[in-house]
Amino acid sequence: MSDVKTLPDEGLPIEIHLSDDELDAHREHITTFIEETIDDAGVDGAVIGLSGGIDSTLTAYLATEALGTDRVYGLVLPSTVNPDESMSDAERVAETLDIGYDVIEISPIVDAFFTAYPTGEDDQMAAGNVRVRTRAVLNYFVANTRNAIVLGTGNRSEGLTGYFTKYGDQAVDCNPIGNLYKRQVRQLARHIGVPDDLVEKAPSAEMWTGQTDETEMGVTYDLLDAVLVLHIDGPLSKHATATTLAIEVSAIERVEELYRQSEHKRHMPPAPEPL
Ligand SMILES: Nc1ncnc2c1ncn2[C@@H]1O[C@H](COP(=O)(O)OP(=O)(O)OC[C@H]2O[C@@H]([n+]3cccc(C(=O)O)c3)[C@H](O)[C@@H]2O)[C@@H](O)[C@H]1O
Numbered sequence: 001m002s003d004v005k006t007l008p009d010e011g012l013p014i015e016i017h018l019s020d021d022e023l024d025a026h027r028e029h030i031t032t033f034i035e036e037t038i039d040d041a042g043v044d045g046a047v048i049g050l051s052g053g054i055d056s057t058l059t060a061y062l063a064t065e066a067l068g069t070d071r072v073y074g075l076v077l078p079s080t081v082n083p084d085e086s087m088s089d090a091e092r093v094a095e096t097l098d099i100g101y102d103v104i105e106i107s108p109i110v111d112a113f114f115t116a117y118p119t120g121e122d123d124q125m126a127a128g129n130v131r132v133r134t135r136a137v138l139n140y141f142v143a144n145t146r147n148a149i150v151l152g153t154g155n156r157s158e159g160l161t162g163y164f165t166k167y168g169d170q171a172v173d174c175n176p177i178g179n180l181y182k183r184q185v186r187q188l189a190r191h192i193g194v195p196d197d198l199v200e201k202a203p204s205a206e207m208w209t210g211q212t213d214e215t216e217m218g219v220t221y222d223l224l225d226a227v228l229v230l231h232i233d234g235p236l237s238k239h240a241t242a243t244t245l246a247i248e249v250s251a252i253e254r255v256e257e258l259y260r261q262s263e264h265k266r267h268m269p270p271a272p273e274p275l
Pocket residue numbers: 125129132158162163164165166167168169204205206207213216264
């Protein structure tokens with residue numbers, strides 16, 4: 001973690017922190033959103049990929065609260081690079097919520113891609129993205145058969161930094177926690193009773209062995225969220241944000257870079273204007 005930029009203890013802006021009343025309001029707002037999305041779509045329920053991480057765990061808890069156990073279905077999709085502990089955490093979530101779920105090992109499918117195009121197997125990012133997109137295909141396969149929609153687990157911090165695989169974990173029908181920054185995801189999860197060990201574990205895409213979000217992005221989520229709320233979403237300039245948070249301008253510039261480089265991921269694929 002040595003070259004990961006962090007926030008000084010006193011640097012957390014109040015705009016990030018949610019009071020108990022605000023957390024209750026988010027809980028109500030999100031469960032209503034899930035219920036209305038299912039009703040408007042005219043489907044029987046929702047499918048969600050369970051990774052044992054906090055984003056899918058919180059989304060699954062809120063979906064079950066909104067829809068009931070019978071209308072939420074979990075998919076636990078291990079590959080060779082997922083730690084056993086993550087997959088058992090994912091199963092624990094499904095068991096705790098008492099929702100139906102399948103465990104499907106994706107390695108044979110992923111290996112078929114590597115056999116088809118062996119050059120790609122050693123490219124860590126490209127191969128990791130194949131694992132992520134394989135899960136998307138399975139999510140939709142199961143959703144089609146169950147007359148269900150696919151619930152995404154993307155949060156606002158990931159959305160603004162493009163920290164997701166295009167047409168992979170972003171290939172979903174809605175993102176119930178998409179308006180929450182990562183720190184708020186943890187706060188709401190703790191508030192509604194998600195076990196502490198799941199709230200506190202280090203976020204990881206688990207696309208390759210040992211990957212963690214913060215190491216790859218080069219900033220902690222606390223720093224990222226603070227810069228997003230004050231500067232990218234908020235009114236403060238780069239220098240005012242650096243002063244407010246007592247951090248170097250280079251940390252702000254790293255966040256700006258993540259935001260700028262991922263602009264294409266936040267839009268539908270463009271086409272030329274009609275002639
Ligand atoms: N300017 C541009 N305009 C239009 N399209 C553009 C583009 N630049 C790249 N592209 C396209 O986008 C592709 C690159 O995007 P993409 O395939 O997504 O790949 P990329 O952004 O390179 O990698 C995915 C990132 O998301 C992270 N991730 C993925 C999945 C889950 C999680 C998690 O937190 O669980 C995190 C992962 O660790 C990595 O940092 C290029 O191959 C190209 O096709």
